[in-house]
Amino acid sequence: MDFNDTKDEAKFRDEVSSWLSANADKKEHAKDIYRPAEMSGEGESGESSALKDAKAWQAKKYDAGWACLHWPKDYGGRDATPMERVIWGQEESKFKVPGGFFEIGQGMAGPVLMLYATEEQKKRYLPPMAKGEEIWCQLFSEPGAGSDLAGIKTKAELDGDTWTINGQKVWTSGAHYSDYGIIVTRSDFSAPKHKGLTYFFLDMKSPGVEVRPIKQITGGANFNEVYFTDVKIPDSQRLGEIGDGWKVSLTTLMNERLAVGDASGVDFQEIFELAKDQDFNGDTAISNGAVREKLADWYCEQSGLKYTKMRNISALSQGSTPGPEASITKIVSANKLQDIANYGMDLMDNASIARDEETAIFQGSLLGAPLIRIAGGTDEVLKNIIAEQVLGMPQDIRVDKNVPFNEIPTGSKN
Amino acid sequence: MNFNFSEDQLLMKEEVKKLLDKENSVKRNRNVLEGEEKFDKELWNQLVQMGLTATTIPEEYGGIGMGFLELCVIAEELGRGIAPVPFSSSVYLATTAILNSSNEDIKKEFLPKLASGEIIGTFAHSEKTTFPSESGISVAAKSGKITGKKVAVPDGDIANFALVSATSGKNKIGLYLVDLSADGVEIDSLETFDPSRSHADISFKNTPAQELSADAWEDIEKLLDQSAVLFAFEQVGGAEAAMNQAKDYAMGRYAFGRAIASFQAIKHKVADMYISLQLARSNCYYGAWALSNDAPELPTAAATARVSATKAFYECSKENIQTHGGMGATWEFDCHLFYRRARLLSSNIGSQGIWKDKLITSLEKSNSPT
Numbered sequence: 119m120d121f122n123d124t125k126d127e128a129k130f131r132d133e134v135s136s137w138l139s140a141n142a143d144k145k146e147h148a149k150d151i152y153r154p155a156e157m158s159g160e161g162e163s164g165e166s167s168a169l170k171d172a173k174a175w176q177a178k179k180y181d182a183g184w185a186c187l188h189w190p191k192d193y194g195g196r197d198a199t200p201m202e203r204v205i206w207g208q209e210e211s212k213f214k215v216p217g218g219f220f221e222i223g224q225g226m227a228g229p230v231l232m233l234y235a236t237e238e239q240k241k242r243y244l245p246p247m248a249k250g251e252e253i254w255c256q257l258f259s260e261p262g263a264g265s266d267l268a269g270i271k272t273k274a275e276l277d278g279d280t281w282t283i284n285g286q287k288v289w290t291s292g293a294h295y296s297d298y299g300i301i302v303t304r305s306d307f308s309a310p311k312h313k314g315l316t317y318f319f320l321d322m323k324s325p326g327v328e329v330r331p332i333k334q335i336t337g338g339a340n341f342n343e344v345y346f347t348d349v350k351i352p353d354s355q356r357l358g359e360i361g362d363g364w365k366v367s368l369t370t371l372m373n374e375r376l377a378v379g380d381a382s383g384v385d386f387q388e389i390f391e392l393a394k395d396q397d398f399n400g401d402t403a404i405s406n407g408a409v410r411e412k413l414a415d416w417y418c419e420q421s422g423l424k425y426t427k428m429r430n431i432s433a434l435s436q437g438s439t440p441g442p443e444a445s446i447t448k449i450v451s452a453n454k455l456q457d458i459a460n461y462g463m464d465l466m467d468n469a470s471i472a473r474d475e476e477t478a479i480f481q482g483s484l485l486g487a488p489l490i491r492i493a494g495g496t497d498e499v500l501k502n503i504i505a506e507q508v509l510g511m512p513q514d515i516r517v518d519k520n521v522p523f524n525e526i527p528t529g530s531k532n
Numbered sequence: 533m534n535f536n537f538s539e540d541q542l543l544m545k546e547e548v549k550k551l552l553d554k555e556n557s558v559k560r561n562r563n564v565l566e567g568e569e570k571f572d573k574e575l576w577n578q579l580v581q582m583g584l585t586a587t588t589i590p591e592e593y594g595g596i597g598m599g600f601l602e603l604c605v606i607a608e609e610l611g612r613g614i615a616p617v618p619f620s621s622s623v624y625l626a627t628t629a630i631l632n633s634s635n636e637d638i639k640k641e642f643l644p645k646l647a648s649g650e651i652i653g654t655f656a657h658s659e660k661t662t663f664p665s666e667s668g669i670s671v672a673a674k675s676g677k678i679t680g681k682k683v684a685v686p687d688g689d690i691a692n693f694a695l696v697s698a699t700s701g702k703n704k705i706g707l708y709l710v711d712l713s714a715d716g717v718e719i720d721s722l723e724t725f726d727p728s729r730s731h732a733d734i735s736f737k738n739t740p741a742q743e744l745s746a747d748a749w750e751d752i753e754k755l756l757d758q759s760a761v762l763f764a765f766e767q768v769g770g771a772e773a774a775m776n777q778a779k780d781y782a783m784g785r786y787a788f789g790r791a792i793a794s795f796q797a798i799k800h801k802v803a804d805m806y807i808s809l810q811l812a813r814s815n816c817y818y819g820a821w822a823l824s825n826d827a828p829e830l831p832t833a834a835a836t837a838r839v840s841a842t843k844a845f846y847e848c849s850k851e852n853i854q855t856h857g858g859m860g861a862t863w864e865f866d867c868h869l870f871y872r873r874a875r876l877l878s879s880n881i882g883s884q885g886i887w888k889d890k891l892i893t894s895l896e897k898s899n900s901p902t
Contacts, residue, residue: 414888418840422811425818432535505799512794
């Protein structure tokens with residue numbers, strides 16, 4: 119039992135580390151992260167500066183062969199092993215570099231294109247995706263179809279070799295700066311719901327695509343509603359067979375669950391430091407037994423997730439497939455985030471209500487946590503997945519199975 | 533990297549599991565619980581014959597010279613089988629305490645007999661009703677004799693000898709080895725919450741005692757950290773068994789025309805058990821790494837493993853009863869055996885509140901918790 123690199127891993131780590139050292143600034147401490155020039159992080163300007171920096175960093179990596187490491191070289195990758203990809207991630211996280219923007223394309227759209235697109239399409243779209251030149255979004259959820267994704271209603275009609283799309287998508291991250299999108303639509307309303315779906319990719323600049331930001335409870339707007347009015351997609355951009363869209367979607371969703379990891383925001387370190395500083399009944403909060411018990415619980419969760427990740431990396435290092443243990447990560451980290459944020463504000467008492475440098479991260483985490491518990495599979499959906507796919511318990515009984523989609527009852531909240 | 537047990541260690545784990553399955557250790561737990569015997573001698577002898585009591589003892593002292601990692605996998609299986617044997621007292625605690633010590637005479641005399649199962653040892657530490665702090669020890673050692681009372685000593689009425697914490701003068705706590713058949717020892721067996729594991733109050737009156745160390749508080753803290761990792765593995769084994777029982781029962785139990793395992797209320801309950809179990813298991817692996825490397829991180833790693841494993845076994849064992857419905861609360865079903873064992877293991881070597889406090893204390897000391 120050890121954490122040591124194998125000879126090959128150590129060699130690869132050295133190579134990665136020396137390239138990063140030559141091309142980026144090392145973090146001086148954990149909180150010394152990349153910040154865009156326009157510091158606000160909100161509104162148009164903060165984002166565009168962050169986007170510009172992220173594109174530049176991604177292009178630099180691409181040119182040196184460090185983008186999408188596990189992809190084939192032909193498509194802009196490096197043919198790296200899963201373990202090499204992990205090592206890259208570990209080393210890159212020690213540097214002050216911009217991120218975001220490309221995960222959905224590289225993590226979700228890329229794998230689907232690799233499986234279902236033509237060779238010509240792969241050569242056309244994957245390298246710019248790896249380089250960060252073209253950004254992709256994922257058009258899945260709809261106002262009436264979230265956890266029950268197969269209930270989507272966006273309509274696709276084929277005429278000759280062109281499809282016409284009408285409907286609405288929602289919760290589309292980055293639609294406002296994306297060049298392309300992957301979309302699942304309903305092409306047959308009289309087939310049972312999982313059988314009438316068809317999957318495409320499309321140019322987000324197509325006429326009839328309208329993107330409107332959604333203001334979240336944090337005040338930020340990372341997501342969008344996307345409306346489709348007579349949008350044309352050539353049949354050549356269909357991924358998978360007509361009516362096979364559900365199967366194609368599952369590839370994307372599997373990759374989504376791998377992509378959605380730890381919840382960012384306050385964690386044990388923040389509440390630990392706060393408890394050491396904060397007054398509580400004439401002493402520091404950390405001297406209080408009840409506070410210590412809470413801290414211990416969160417430390418155990420954080421540590422449990424950290425070493426669950428290590429067990430998975432170890433499996434990769436040993437050349438085996440990681441177990442299903444990682445499926446617990448998002449549930450545990452999102453709930454921990456919410457509870458730590460709430461407890462931190464509790465410790466700060468009435469002063470927590472005012473927004474200042476100290477309270478901001480707790481306030482932001484408390485407001486951000488609800489959406490993290492929902493995005494990329496709600497707590498409840500993830501627990502179903504653990505029960506069904508990890509523990510082998512039966513699926514729920516589905517009253518809409520084998521019923522033509524247009525005969526399935528819908529409620530007023532759809 | 534290989535943050536896992538080796539193939540040989542996993543093979544050993546499988547062998548222990550096979551033995552406990554074949555011997556139906558859960559049924560044996562019930563027999564001890566309902567009967568007059570204090571532990572299952574037959575099962576104990578089989579574990580001894582398999583060499584498990586000799587695991588960590590070097591060959592020069594009659595052992596087989598393996599390490600703590602092997603002991604971790606054994607502990608997990610003993611927990612899964614809720615084995616009614618004094619293994620934790622004799623192996624995790626007494627054997628480890630003697631191995632840690634530098635008293636060569638005691639090592640030569642006791643380790644071969646512990647390895648061969650000829651004698652059973654235990655650790656007598658608790659006084660009054662709580663796990664003692666350094667200032668809470670009232671048993672006193674003076675001129676080779678000890679006097680005072682230890683309470684609820686695990687296997688106190690089974691063991692041949694006990695390692696006893698006692699004041700050694702000048703505000704120091706020492707550690708003493710006491711033959712429990714010696715003059716001045718009074719042993720009172722207790723009626724306990726989990727009668728599959730025997731406990732006794734032990735009074736000493738001018739009882740002859742061999743000194744392991746006159747200044748042993750740090751040694752005792754370390755012994756507790758080491759054994760906490762092993763207890764945690766035992767708890768993880770028990771938790772996994774309870775989770776699997778809940779799942780299996782729910783798959784076969786039908787209500788409202790379908791297996792109750794198809795209801796989300798049950799699925800989510802079992803998923804919650806799985807989550808607490810995985811967190812505990814991963815923390816245990818880190819504890820195993822720290823234990824086997826005698827790493828400076830041991831106090832933090834041990835407390836983390838202990839706290840999350842205690843939580844996991846409690847949750848899995850109580851929700852296992854809930855999943856079984858009324859039958860889960862009958863004497864006839866095995867659910868309560870796991871529920872009792874979960875509680876017992878939570879109390880032995882110190883309760884949840886104590887370990888949570890130890891964890892935060894060690895994080896405050898190390899000053900770099902993450």
